[in-house]
Amino acid sequence: MTYIHFIINPISGSGKHNLSASYILNQFPKEKYQIQVDYTKQKKHALELTKTAIAKKPDYIIACGGDGTINEVASCLVGTSIKLGIIPVGSGNGLASNLKIPRNFDKAIAVIKKGHSTAIDVGQLNHKYFFSNMGIGIDALIIKKYERAGKRTLPAYIKASLSASLQFKPQKTFISFNNQIIETDPLILFISNSNEMGYNMSLTPKASLHDGLLDMIIIPELSFFEKSILGYNVLRNSIEKFKKAKHYPVKEIQIEMPSKIFIDAQIDGEQYNLKTNKLNVTILPSALHVLAD
Numbered sequence: 001m002t003y004i005h006f007i008i009n010p011i012s013g014s015g016k017h018n019l020s021a022s023y024i025l026n027q028f029p030k031e032k033y034q035i036q037v038d039y040t041k042q043k044k045h046a047l048e049l050t051k052t053a054i055a056k057k058p059d060y061i062i063a064c065g066g067d068g069t070i071n072e073v074a075s076c077l078v079g080t081s082i083k084l085g086i087i088p089v090g091s092g093n094g095l096a097s098n099l100k101i102p103r104n105f106d107k108a109i110a111v112i113k114k115g116h117s118t119a120i121d122v123g124q125l126n127h128k129y130f131f132s133n134m135g136i137g138i139d140a141l142i143i144k145k146y147e148r149a150g151k152r153t154l155p156a157y158i159k160a161s162l163s164a165s166l167q168f169k170p171q172k173t174f175i176s177f178n179n180q181i182i183e184t185d186p187l188i189l190f191i192s193n194s195n196e197m198g199y200n201m202s203l204t205p206k207a208s209l210h211d212g213l214l215d216m217i218i219i220p221e222l223s224f225f226e227k228s229i230l231g232y233n234v235l236r237n238s239i240e241k242f243k244k245a246k247h248y249p250v251k252e253i254q255i256e257m258p259s260k261i262f263i264d265a266q267i268d269g270e271q272y273n274l275k276t277n278k279l280n281v282t283i284l285p286s287a288l289h290v291l292a293d
Contacts, residue, residue: 005037138164217245262275
């Protein structure tokens, strides 16, 4: 008998999804599956629920939510034999899209039933994990404004991006990687494990979850016109055509922002205020098992 533990974020995306315990229980015959379903009640609750679920030794733990919920569940599963499953009900769903996990509930559950898994790389930022991407440039401010908007929609994301572009002030940053040190004032300092950010947009279209590398993009301060061109290229997934975007494949990066005490960051599309001005970012190859075709 296969034991599957589901963790549902009821307010992921617009909060109007109809994924429920009763629906899930109807999809899994009792003679073949043991099913348990929990609902999150607030941010970080998925961490607690996952830790409790792990103690019961399930075969799979299924994160039903967006990239933030997936991050909380997956962070507890790194280095374990328990497989992560995903039913994407969030707004961006970058990791699920990269793994080709359908948004249709029936099709996503079919993937879970097949039980096929793949081992993916995991990014680590100090003591936090990321599975899609992280950034400490303008994207961190965009996410901060996006979260405050209260609406997880593409128009809200675009509005947050436009507002952040007028407000963001780059800070002197030292970046050490591949035996070199770069000093820059980055508009964007983006490090990705996945080839998609969500909403079918990407800064790193060639990134892979399986290559043992992170993809780092550094873009300096830009004029308003250049920002417009950059935005167009991001929406068109043609960032390689933007000449001021420098791309580096890396395994480990040290970042220091000497003028800051704390660093604002986005990690898998969630805003964090990191209580340090020094970051160490590394890749953990094949550290997470995920159910995917």
